[in-house]
Amino acid sequence: MLGSGLLQGLKVTAKNLVGSFHDPERLTTLEYPEQKAKLPENYRNFPFLVSENATDPMGTLRCVGCQICEKECPPQCIYIEKSKDKKPDATGKMQVYPVVFDIDTSVCMSCQICVEVCPFEAIKMDQVFEIATKDRFTALLLDRNQLAKPNSYYHEIHPTEAAEVDARLLAERKAAEEKAKAAATPKPAVAPTPSPTATAPKPPEAPAAGGTPAP
Amino acid sequence: MIGATSFSPLLLAAGAGADSFLERLPLVIRDTVAGVFPAPLQWLVGSTLSIVAIVAIFGGIFAGLTLVERKMLGRIQNRPGPNRTGPMGLLQPIADGIKALTKEDIVPRSADHLLHYLAPVALLAFSILTFAVIPFGRNLVPLELDAAVLYFFAAGAASELAIFMAGWASRNKFSLLAAMRALAQLISYELPLLLSFVPIIMLAGTLSMTGIIDAQAGWQLGFIPRWYIFTPWGFAAFVIFLIAALAESNRSPFDLPEAESELIAGHLTEYSGFKYALFFMAEYFGMIALSGMAITLFLGGWRAPLPFLEFIPSYAWFGAKLLVLLLFFIWIRGTFPRLRIDQLTRLAWKFLVPLALVNLGTAAFWSLTSGWSGALQLVRWALTIAMVIGPFVLLGRGLSGTHRPRTYRYA
Numbered sequence: 001m002l003g004s005g006l007l008q009g010l011k012v013t014a015k016n017l018v019g020s021f022h023d024p025e026r027l028t029t030l031e032y033p034e035q036k037a038k039l040p041e042n043y044r045n046f047p048f049l050v051s052e053n054a055t056d057p058m059g060t061l062r063c064v065g066c067q068i069c070e071k072e073c074p075p076q077c078i079y080i081e082k083s084k085d086k087k088p089d090a091t092g093k094m095q096v097y098p099v100v101f102d103i104d105t106s107v108c109m110s111c112q113i114c115v116e117v118c119p120f121e122a123i124k125m126d127q128v129f130e131i132a133t134k135d136r137f138t139a140l141l142l143d144r145n146q147l148a149k150p151n152s153y154y155h156e157i158h159p160t161e162a163a164e165v166d167a168r169l170l171a172e173r174k175a176a177e178e179k180a181k182a183a184a185t186p187k188p189a190v191a192p193t194p195s196p197t198a199t200a201p202k203p204p205e206a207p208a209a210g211g212t213p214a215p
Numbered sequence: 216m217i218g219a220t221s222f223s224p225l226l227l228a229a230g231a232g233a234d235s236f237l238e239r240l241p242l243v244i245r246d247t248v249a250g251v252f253p254a255p256l257q258w259l260v261g262s263t264l265s266i267v268a269i270v271a272i273f274g275g276i277f278a279g280l281t282l283v284e285r286k287m288l289g290r291i292q293n294r295p296g297p298n299r300t301g302p303m304g305l306l307q308p309i310a311d312g313i314k315a316l317t318k319e320d321i322v323p324r325s326a327d328h329l330l331h332y333l334a335p336v337a338l339l340a341f342s343i344l345t346f347a348v349i350p351f352g353r354n355l356v357p358l359e360l361d362a363a364v365l366y367f368f369a370a371g372a373a374s375e376l377a378i379f380m381a382g383w384a385s386r387n388k389f390s391l392l393a394a395m396r397a398l399a400q401l402i403s404y405e406l407p408l409l410l411s412f413v414p415i416i417m418l419a420g421t422l423s424m425t426g427i428i429d430a431q432a433g434w435q436l437g438f439i440p441r442w443y444i445f446t447p448w449g450f451a452a453f454v455i456f457l458i459a460a461l462a463e464s465n466r467s468p469f470d471l472p473e474a475e476s477e478l479i480a481g482h483l484t485e486y487s488g489f490k491y492a493l494f495f496m497a498e499y500f501g502m503i504a505l506s507g508m509a510i511t512l513f514l515g516g517w518r519a520p521l522p523f524l525e526f527i528p529s530y531a532w533f534g535a536k537l538l539v540l541l542l543f544f545i546w547i548r549g550t551f552p553r554l555r556i557d558q559l560t561r562l563a564w565k566f567l568v569p570l571a572l573v574n575l576g577t578a579a580f581w582s583l584t585s586g587w588s589g590a591l592q593l594v595r596w597a598l599t600i601a602m603v604i605g606p607f608v609l610l611g612r613g614l615s616g617t618h619r620p621r622t623y624r625y626a
Contacts, residue, residue: 002608009551016293017546021290028294029293031295
């Protein structure tokens with residue numbers, strides 16, 4: 001009969017109206033500043049510098065100031081000044097470190113090229129999006145103190161990727177130790193261990209066995 | 216205006232609660248304040264007080280209603296609604312008011328400045344005029360008119376004039392289109408609106424609001440009030456009245472004059488700041504006034520729904536009924552999509568007007584058979600219900616057009 005659809009519609013909205021009061025599951029919205037949605041793991045923008053230790057971020061930066069990212073950056077938003085002295089890096093090797101490491105986030109386009117070219121796993125993509133500032137010049141130019149974030153934070157935002165990176169760094173460190181041991185022993189040229197390099201690409205995954213038959 | 220000292224004996228005899236202190240309180244306050252002034256000025260002060268009370272109370276209801284509407288629409292759409300300003304968003308109307316007051320008032324250069332300025336003022340004035348004749352309580356009729364119903368709808372119809380004024384003066388194609396739509400809508404829906412309550416005037420035999428409420432006094436079987444909505448023809452008339460009232464007050468689903476998706480904001484496109492707020496206010500006042508009219512005509516005015524509840528003052532009952540109707544309007548707004556202009560006019564001319572005309576006959580039958588009793592009483596009810604449902608079903612079939620599913624042909 002005419003009007004039955006209207007009554008059904010009224011029933012649906014009445015259910016919503018009453019239900020949203022006693023069933024919080026119905027309310028799909030989040031109260032944003034207080035509650036935040038979990039970002040997908042692969043979400044990325046603006047790079048940050050990884051440091052090993054949260055208590056001493058400047059002393060344990062993975063960055064060795066090699067300036068590859070600075071040269072590769074398409075919009076030229078990275079500025080690095082190397083140190084004159086050397087410090088032991090993550091693998092224990094003596095390395096220079098960046099005295100100045102600036103990223104101009106008003107220029108950065110979040111392309112991730114700096115991350116891809118870095119041989120030391122020192123720069124990674126962040127997940128920040130609340131980046132509004134009152135000053136558009138100095139506040140958007142981030143220095144190394146603002147950029148440094150601990151490895152634990154990296155694990156928080158990109159867990160899978162961070163685990164892979166840690167495993168790779170560990171293997172690298174072991175290989176370096178073995179190499180050092182081998183160098184210390186008097187017998188040379190026994191078996192040079194093929195150490196995996198940090199930048200070596202992973203072998204492409206084999207196609208899944210028993211895939212769909214060709215049509 | 217009825218003063219505290221001039222109760223009509225009929226009203227006094229009407230119920231036990233008629234003479235309670237709470238019932239007389241508004242009039243006592245008015246007369247006390249007016250008594251301070253010299254005698255020649257007392258009528259003026261009394262009227263001014265009534266006006267101030269109406270504007271303050273309904274202004275407050277308007278402010279609260281904007282918040283309630285947004286909250287309720289939010290809940291209907293499974294979101295919390297405004298909750299940032301103050302506890303639970305209770306200060307939202309104040310924030311809205313401050314925003315509207317401090318916003319720049321922009322007038323288009325090619326607009327008709329005088330009419331552009333006058334339109335919101337006229338609209339608000341007309342919608343406040345309609346409050347003058349509504350009986351808010353047993354003795355709370357601001358203006359006692361013999362032809363109050365006619366006056367009410369004359370003032371209500373004049374508000375469409377102000378909407379057209381706004382559309383024309385803005386010199387904006389969206390505004391003008393919206394104003395034309397508003398006029399088409401008014402002409403279409405004025406007819407079912409007026410026809411729907413003609414039976415009531417027929418049965419009550421008066422155009423006065425207090426007369427109509429008095430005609431609804433008393434109880435059937437001791438506890439069912441004799442309101443017109445509890446008769447078959449009265450219920451049908453109430454539904455027609457509600458639909459037409461929605462269209463008259465430009466509320467969703469008949470909000471074509473300000474269809475956001477098609478006409479920007481319709482006749483409000485060129486208005487900003489406080490003038491916009493005035494339009495908004497007038498729209499809500501119109502809605503409140505029409506709800507008050509529906510209460511008076513169909514829901515027994517300020518009368519209590521059950522005999523033992525008569526100790527509660529009459530204006531509280533009026534307020535409760537008003538609140539229920541307003542919430543129902545918001546519920547409808549949150550449910551139904553907007554009609555197209557051809558659907559809108561078809562609904563009025565091919566469905567509501569014939570239905571209202573048939574309803575006139577039904578009411579006449581009801582009135583003529585009022586002497587029937589016993590088994591004949593059941594026959595009377597059955598026949599009237601059939602006379603209401605039959606035309607509804609038949610006309611409803613005609614409204615949906617062909618019975619086949621619609622076929623589409625693409626070029």
